[in-house]
């Protein structure tokens with residue numbers, strides 16, 4: 001039996017259809033009756049940063065996101081400021097300490113700017129938590145209601161790798177701008193004339209970096225606790241370069257809306273990019289977030305116009321006859337991709353276009369990917385080697401090899 005896809009409230013607000021999401025993020029049909037932990041989709045990515053006011057400006061000015069809600073001293077939250085930003089179905093919540101006694105101060109001192117919570121929308125918080133408890137997950141917050149004049153949210157939270165959590169949210173009885181305690185707020189930032197309405201529409205995947213030898217443990221966690229299944233893509237040390245070895249497996253929710261590739265370092269001749277991340281983030285955490293776009297060329301041009309920096313791709317990547325033969329025909333000429341450093345990968349289902357930014361903060365930790373899917377359900381395995389070589393050039397410049 002297949003179940004009709006349910007759109008999350010964010011997807012509905014963004015005017016996205018199921019067909020558009022199928023193309024954007026590779027949705028598949030599935031039966032949620034046998035799923036011990038049904039997940040509707042992403043709810044929010046919550047960041048802790050050193051300066052939430054300025055980071056919120058950055059995401060508006062550079063990434064074309066829109067400010068929709070706020071919590072802070074003016075709304076009675078004396079601990080921290082939180083800015084809620086949208087682009088399509090993507091919701092970021094940018095938090096920063098206001099009180100010197102806020103727990104965010106210590107979190108930020110340890111980890112720097114990064115993702116603290118990958119919140120998921122679920123239809124039944126209690127059912128998920130009951131299952132998670134039964135199989136031994138760490139429950140950080142028991143199911144409870146939070147209400148205001150917009151209605152009631154049912155929520156709870158479980159721990160995942162490092163100091164990252166998954167808050168579970170049932171917002172079916174709520175119509176406020178984000179959560180109780182937040183007020184609607186728009187930004188004073190105005191888009192430049194000619195700027196695209198949106199640079200990206202949906203969140204495709206969030207990659208976690210975990211310690212050496214822990215990847216299978218976390219893959220097991222997502223199987224056991226959240227009923228996720230493996231996707232085909234597997235990166236062994238066979239395709240790693242000499243210097244940036246990593247291992248990677250991908251787990252996904254039943255409908256594939258939520259996809260978590262998990263990386264661990266593998267032993268190479270030099271310290272890998274995953275080791276560098278683990279050192280500078282002080283442990284496991286979210287490495288990159290892939291933002292789905294239906295026009296990666298326009299997205300890269302818009303981001304670059306605002307100063308966002310991307311990893312460079314060697315010209316040899318585009319000139320290599322083997323690669324040309326492998327990728328075949330894509331929707332834009334290779335020269336257009338080459339000018340921007342956009343990578344191409346193809347598998348039996350189709351192809352994808354992707355590009356990676358440089359780390360977005362001061363530490364060499366979290367960064368973004370832009371992804372435009374055309375049938376492919378992969379993650380760019382064929383590009384790993386080309387990507388590693390580009391990352392290694394950057395790592396060398398920082399003196400961290």
Ligand SMILES: [Fe+2]
Nearest residue numbers: 207290369379
């Ligand atoms: Fe990715």
